Amino acid sequence: xxxxxxxxxxxxxxxxxxxxxxxxxxxxxxxxxxxxxxxxxxxxxxxxxxxxxxxxxxxxxxxxxxxxxxxxxxxxxxxxxxxxxxxxxxxxxxxxxxxxxxxxxxxxxxxxxxxxxxxxxxxxxxxxxxxxxxxxxxxxxxxxxxxxxxxxxxxxxxxxxxxxxxxxxxxxxxxxxxxxxxxxxxxxxxxxxxxxxxxxxxxxxxxxxx
Amino acid sequence: xxxxxxxxxxxxxxxxxxxxxxxxxxxxxxxxxxxxxxxxxxxxxxxxxxxxxxxxxxxxxxxxxxxxxxxxxxxxxxxxxxxxxxxxxxxxxxxxxxxxxxxxxxxxxxxxxxxxxxxxxxxxxxxx
Numbered sequence: 228x229x230x231x232x233x234x235x236x237x238x239x240x241x242x243x244x245x246x247x248x249x250x251x252x253x254x255x256x257x258x259x260x261x262x263x264x265x266x267x268x269x270x271x272x273x274x275x276x277x278x279x280x281x282x283x284x285x286x287x288x289x290x291x292x293x294x295x296x297x298x299x300x301x302x303x304x305x306x307x308x309x310x311x312x313x314x315x316x317x318x319x320x321x322x323x324x325x326x327x328x329x330x331x332x333x334x335x336x337x338x339x340x341x342x343x344x345x346x347x348x349x350x351x352x353x354x355x356x357x358x359x360x361x362x363x364x365x366x367x368x369x370x371x372x373x374x375x376x377x378x379x380x381x382x383x384x385x386x387x388x389x390x391x392x393x394x395x396x397x398x399x400x401x402x403x404x405x406x407x408x409x410x411x412x413x414x415x416x417x418x419x420x421x422x423x424x425x426x427x428x429x430x431x432x433x434x435x436x437x
Numbered sequence: 438x439x440x441x442x443x444x445x446x447x448x449x450x451x452x453x454x455x456x457x458x459x460x461x462x463x464x465x466x467x468x469x470x471x472x473x474x475x476x477x478x479x480x481x482x483x484x485x486x487x488x489x490x491x492x493x494x495x496x497x498x499x500x501x502x503x504x505x506x507x508x509x510x511x512x513x514x515x516x517x518x519x520x521x522x523x524x525x526x527x528x529x530x531x532x533x534x535x536x537x538x539x540x541x542x543x544x545x546x547x548x549x550x551x552x553x554x555x556x557x558x559x560x561x562x563x564x565x
Contacts (some may be wrong), residue, residue, distance in 0.1 A: 259522045259529075266533040273537040277544035302481050309473055312514055316466035417514040421507055427477075428503035432484045436492045 254407045261411045265418045268381075272422050275377055276429065279370040283430075284437070287365035292434025295360050297351070301431045304347045305423065308382075311340030312420045319413050327401055330409075334393050337416070341386040348379050371430065378426055381419050388412055461516055469513025476506040 318333035352372070355361075362372040392412060395405050461469075480499035482488070489495045511517040511530075519527050 259525055262522070262526045263529055266529050269533050270536060270540070273540045277541050280541065280545050281548040298481065298485055302477075305477055305481075309470070309477065312473075312510075313466060313470040316461055316470075316514060317463075319461065320463055320466070414515060417510060420514070421510045424477075424503050424506050424510065428480065428499055432480055432499050433496060435484050436496050 254404065257407055258410060258414075261414060265414060268418070269422075272374075272377070272425070275370075275374040276425060279374050279430065282366035282370050283434075285366035287367075289365040289368065290358070290360050291367070292431075292437060295355055295358070296431050296434055298431065298435060300347065300351060301427055304344055304351075305427050307340050307344040307347065308420050308423050311337045311344065312417055314340060315413055315416050319409065322401060322406060322409055325401055327396065330401065331393060331396060334389060334396075338386055338389045338393070341382055341389065345379060345382055345386065348375070352376075374430065375426060378419065378422055381415075381422075385412065385415055385419060388415070461513070465513050469509055472509045472513070473506060476502050476509065 314333050314337045318330050318337060321329040321333055355368075360368055362369050389412060392405065392408055395408065399405060480502045483495050483498055487495070489498060517527065517530065521527075
């Protein structure tokens with residue numbers, strides 16, 4: 228037994244374990260890679276939440292959460308994001324069935340809810356700044372605008388991405404690459420909804436209790 | 438010999454890749470959506486009506502609702518489970534959660550004690 232191994236070793240050239248890389252189907256590692264990106268994004272938000280938690284009580288004799296926040300407006304905003312999550316889920320279901328028109332329609336509805344969310348948030352920011360509650364006013368407001376603004380920026384880029392993919396699907400149909408892209412945006416979109424749960428709980432609701 | 442093992446290996450690999458693209462079902466999405474609506478509405482109602490009386494109790498309650506809702510979103514919308522990508526997504530999530538807890542709890546803990554211990558001896562409210 229041992230002799231046969233040694234003769235085999237002598238006979239052949241040095242053998243490496245990864246002799247030839249077996250071919251990977253294109254994009255097979257994309258979901259995991261994208262998930263790891265989302266986790267790193269999660270750390271960005273964790274740091275912004277930590278900053279808000281540390282300086283969120285420093286009003287510098289300026290307005291506090293109770294003076295500024297309008298809970299019915301935040302509830303409306305939350306509803307927009309929740310609706311956009313379920314409509315994106317429907318888009319993924321119709322995509323799995325290969326129905327291009329229905330997928331495009333659900334993506335368009337999702338984009339509308341995303342734009343509604345952004346409009347309400349911009350209206351809220353404009354209202355705050357109009358009242359003098361600018362990011363420069365206090366540490367609390369700096370942290371608030373950074374945290375909520377970063378989330379809003381993510382939704383903005385997600386919406387741009389959504390329109391880009393709608394154009395891609397219109398041009399090429401539901402090809403494998405487009406399915407993969409829609410899958411990644413789905414993860415991104417639902418992830419932003421998860422972050423928003425943290426925002427409305429810790430910033431808005433807890434702010435009203437402070 | 439080597440080509441034979443490669444040929445045996447490849448189909449299994451492709452099957453594995455195809456399995457990973459698991460989409461949700463209509464029922465799963467609707468259950469997730471229903472739960473999310475309830476889990477969002479209750480905290481808003483608790484805070485807006487002050488039904489629990491004590492602010493501290495309300496704060497703990499809405500934090501609990503947030504944690505449950507995050508789990509609901511992870512399971513029903515992000516389709517998180519221990520099998521996707523051979524468990525690597527779950528491992529990455531657990532690792533991230535550990536870091537998040539360290540960052541959040543550590544920052545709040547350290548800065549709270551810093552604020553308490555570094556307070557100037559005089560009362561700031563009496564400074565003109």
